[in-house]
Amino acid sequence: MRSIAVVGATGAVGRIVLEELAKRSFPYEELKLLASARSAGQKVIYGGIERTVELLSPQAFEGVDLVIASTPDEVAAEFVPWAVDRGAVVVDESAYFRMKPDVPLVIPEVNSHAISRHRGIIASPNCSTTQMVVALKPIYDAVGIRRVVVSTYQAVSGAGASGPQELEQSLAACQNNQTFQPSVFAHPIAFNLIPQIGSEKRDGFTSEEMKMVAETHKILEDDSIAIHATCVRVPVMVGHSEMIYVETRDPVGFNDLRELFRHAPGVTLVDNLQDKEYPMPLGCQGKDDVFVGRVRVDLFNPRAFSFWCVSDNLRKGAATNAVQIAERLVAQVARV
Amino acid sequence: MRSIAVVGATGAVGRIVLEELAKRSFPYEELKLLASARSAGQKVIYGGIERTVELLSPQAFEGVDLVIASTPDEVAAEFVPWAVDRGAVVVDESAYFRMKPDVPLVIPEVNSHAISRHRGIIASPNCSTTQMVVALKPIYDAVGIRRVVVSTYQAVSGAGASGPQELEQSLAACQNNQTFQPSVFAHPIAFNLIPQIGSEKRDGFTSEEMKMVAETHKILEDDSIAIHATCVRVPVMVGHSEMIYVETRDPVGFNDLRELFRHAPGVTLVDNLQDKEYPMPLGCQGKDDVFVGRVRVDLFNPRAFSFWCVSDNLRKGAATNAVQIAERLVAQVARV
Numbered sequence: 001m002r003s004i005a006v007v008g009a010t011g012a013v014g015r016i017v018l019e020e021l022a023k024r025s026f027p028y029e030e031l032k033l034l035a036s037a038r039s040a041g042q043k044v045i046y047g048g049i050e051r052t053v054e055l056l057s058p059q060a061f062e063g064v065d066l067v068i069a070s071t072p073d074e075v076a077a078e079f080v081p082w083a084v085d086r087g088a089v090v091v092d093e094s095a096y097f098r099m100k101p102d103v104p105l106v107i108p109e110v111n112s113h114a115i116s117r118h119r120g121i122i123a124s125p126n127c128s129t130t131q132m133v134v135a136l137k138p139i140y141d142a143v144g145i146r147r148v149v150v151s152t153y154q155a156v157s158g159a160g161a162s163g164p165q166e167l168e169q170s171l172a173a174c175q176n177n178q179t180f181q182p183s184v185f186a187h188p189i190a191f192n193l194i195p196q197i198g199s200e201k202r203d204g205f206t207s208e209e210m211k212m213v214a215e216t217h218k219i220l221e222d223d224s225i226a227i228h229a230t231c232v233r234v235p236v237m238v239g240h241s242e243m244i245y246v247e248t249r250d251p252v253g254f255n256d257l258r259e260l261f262r263h264a265p266g267v268t269l270v271d272n273l274q275d276k277e278y279p280m281p282l283g284c285q286g287k288d289d290v291f292v293g294r295v296r297v298d299l300f301n302p303r304a305f306s307f308w309c310v311s312d313n314l315r316k317g318a319a320t321n322a323v324q325i326a327e328r329l330v331a332q333v334a335r336v
Numbered sequence: 337m338r339s340i341a342v343v344g345a346t347g348a349v350g351r352i353v354l355e356e357l358a359k360r361s362f363p364y365e366e367l368k369l370l371a372s373a374r375s376a377g378q379k380v381i382y383g384g385i386e387r388t389v390e391l392l393s394p395q396a397f398e399g400v401d402l403v404i405a406s407t408p409d410e411v412a413a414e415f416v417p418w419a420v421d422r423g424a425v426v427v428d429e430s431a432y433f434r435m436k437p438d439v440p441l442v443i444p445e446v447n448s449h450a451i452s453r454h455r456g457i458i459a460s461p462n463c464s465t466t467q468m469v470v471a472l473k474p475i476y477d478a479v480g481i482r483r484v485v486v487s488t489y490q491a492v493s494g495a496g497a498s499g500p501q502e503l504e505q506s507l508a509a510c511q512n513n514q515t516f517q518p519s520v521f522a523h524p525i526a527f528n529l530i531p532q533i534g535s536e537k538r539d540g541f542t543s544e545e546m547k548m549v550a551e552t553h554k555i556l557e558d559d560s561i562a563i564h565a566t567c568v569r570v571p572v573m574v575g576h577s578e579m580i581y582v583e584t585r586d587p588v589g590f591n592d593l594r595e596l597f598r599h600a601p602g603v604t605l606v607d608n609l610q611d612k613e614y615p616m617p618l619g620c621q622g623k624d625d626v627f628v629g630r631v632r633v634d635l636f637n638p639r640a641f642s643f644w645c646v647s648d649n650l651r652k653g654a655a656t657n658a659v660q661i662a663e664r665l666v667a668q669v670a671r672v
Contacts, residue, residue: 147636151487151579153529153568171507186612191573193489193617195630195644200609204590204632213635226636230579230644232489235571237527243487243566245581254540273536276522281529294531296540299549300483300562308531308566 002029004326005061005088007069007079009033009053010042012161013093014070016319018046021068024323027330034060036075058082066329068322069093084120091122091325093318098123098215105218108324109265110137115328122325127317128152128208128231128240129215134290134316135244135309138264139257140220144249146303147226150212153234153241154197155281158313159184164237171235185233194233206231239281240313245298245306252305254297261292261307266316271295279310287312288320338365340662341397341424343405343415345369345389346378348497349429350406352655357404358383360659363666370396372411394418402665404658405429420456427458427661429654434459434551441554444660445602446473451664458661463653464488464544464567465551468578470626470652471645474600475593476556480585482639483562486548489570489577490533491617494649495520500573507571521569530569542567575617576649581634581642588641590633597628597643602652607631615646623648624656 006021008014010033018033020026033044033053040055054060056075061067061083067090069076076094083090097103104114105123107130115122125133132150139145156163162184170190173180180188187194198207212229234241261269270279271293279291290311298304311317342357344350346369354369356362369380369389376391390396392411397403397419403426405412412430419426433439440450441459443466451458461469468486475481492499498520506526509516516524523530534543548565570577597605606615607629615627626647634640647653 149485149581149642153489153570187616188618191571191618193570193572193577195577195579195614195616196609196612203635204609204630205635206609226634228581228632228634228636228640228642230630230642232577232579232644234489234529235527236529241529241531241568243531243568243579245485245564273532273540273542276532278531280523280531282524282527294540294566298562298564299539299541300564304564306485306564306566308568 003032003064004028004030004066004068005032005034005064007034007056007067008071009044010035010039011070012157013314013318015044016314017068017070017323018044020319020323022047024327026323026327032060032064061086061088064088066326067091068326070318070322080121089118089120089122089329091124091322091329093124093322095126095211097121098125099218105215106325107133107219107321108328109134111219111221112328115325116332122329124318124322124325125215125219126208126211127158127313128154128242129212129219130317130321131240131290131309131311132212132242132244133216133219134266135261135264135292135307136246138260138267139246139248142260143252145225145246146249147247149228149245150230151243152229152231153236154231155236155238155240155313156189156233157238158197158240167235167237189233189235191235195230197231197233205229236281238285238312238314239310240317241279241281242309243306244309245304247301247304249303251302252297254295257295257297257305261295266290267292269293278308281310284310284312286315288315290316339368339400340364340366340402340404341368341370341400341419343370343392343403344407345380346371346375347406348493349650349654351380352650353404353406353659354380354382356655356659360663362659362663368396368400397422397424400424402662403427404662406654406658416457425454425456425458425665427460427658427665429460429658431462431547433457434461435554441551442661443469443555443657444664445470447555448664451661452668458665460654460658460661461551461555462544462547463494463649464490464576464578465548465555466653466657467576467626467645467647468548468580469552469555470602471580471597471600471628471643472582474596474603475582475584478596479588481561481582482585483583484552485564485581486566487579488565488567489572490567491572491574491576491649492525492569493574494533494576503571503573525569525571527571531566533567533569541565572617574621574648574650575646576653577617578645579642580645581640583637583640585639587638588633590631593631593633593641597631602626603628605629614644617646620646620648622651624651626652
């Protein structure tokens, strides 16, 4: 790739995209940072060099080969065609293109084969989907999956950079016995839980819950898996956690499960209850892996088990996965 | 009842027991407040009158007819026989006697018939069990229950009065960029989740998780229900939340489920996703009911559904349930 552009470069995820590109010595000749009018003109330090963020416009994509984008859905809907029309390949983290039939939805550890089917756009899944599917993939391959019941415990940073700010403000109001009028979340989040992420989608399920169903089906190319998701916002800054209950096609054993997780790409097993060792949001922040622990076979069904899964929602849930897709894309282009 | 004693009167739950007795105009002639040496001699205001807490001793139970007790298990193991030997009936909130065959384990809305089988001790269930079983009872009666998968989001006050203190200290340390050495919980709880409550019990499940299995079986008098629990501590002061997935014997409909919850004793249905209305810990604090919302039929199985359940763990999860048992006991004695 000669020229790459990072769109949404000033956002919480965009900044980590830049950090990951530097950490991985991602190859390029030219790097453009783009953002909408509100952020254009800002300075960002990348690889020790200060760069100015340029305005997102059709002309900005002239000569660009690869775009990594993290923007709201409505922004993606507008600018992605500008880039594709000018010959760029876009790795897009928004939800807008994920379910389009000709757009591959990719987690590199799970379905990198789908990358080559792209027609200019490759989508990166929702944060809560990505960490679940990374962990489920070795199970799916080994013993099959009939059903998944998942409850999430999602960090406020999933709502963007304003989420952590609002948690701080909400906490300060509590500590000063003041009432707090939330703007990012529908209710105060300090010392509270909000069992709604996204809007109502169908039959009482939210858009976030239905993403976990539809995206998992698309990534695993298997609509037969029965998935039941409940998504809950918790007063944690960074790191989504999930309790995942799985009914398998074949029986599973405790030791086999641990071996599957131990050798799964992108997964780190942390599972020693006696020594109080298991994944927690605080310990997973800033790390690229998906962390798995509390593995337990169902006491009443030898074809079912559960586990606890934590990952940094801004990294593997967003920036890291997009940069990993871009790396595979570069490797495929290099091979041709 | 002529004479009643409240044991553990200075604890977080004990104080609410006193408040509930006053609120309900619980009938008695004499009221003793008892606590261990550490708290004896303290003054407590009850019904507008200041009383001195007396030392817990065998002699303290002379002439006492009814005891409501909220103490650690090891304290209950010692003092409960003192009271029973002297002719008192003890409503005990500890776990120590719950699974003994000759001790009824009672939630008044669910199995008040078991009260009359007591031989001096009636146990009140674990907080996480109580709210789940109150909500499950109407479902169990109407369509049967084959399987329950439950993920909890449990408040720090479940660990006693020191839990909220430690959350405050842990938050202050974070806000001042200091490291924090926890003593109540195994890990810092501010901005974090701890997927362990209690110690390892069997096959990777914790004692808290196994309580939800064994106590539910005992209360519903049905060991055939397959229960899979995951218990998680969250940075919330008061109010346990639970995501409860249920496989039923007969098919269930959305409207039928809502009607069952709407008419269930002890349950308040708060379920209007479009208007962002559902139970949350902040709204349930200080209330006696079990709150149910986010009711959804499984999209892949007409014999399964899920709901979100919140209750004040210090009230229905502890103090309120014990006082309700005592009320039924008094009513039964009065009828004889």
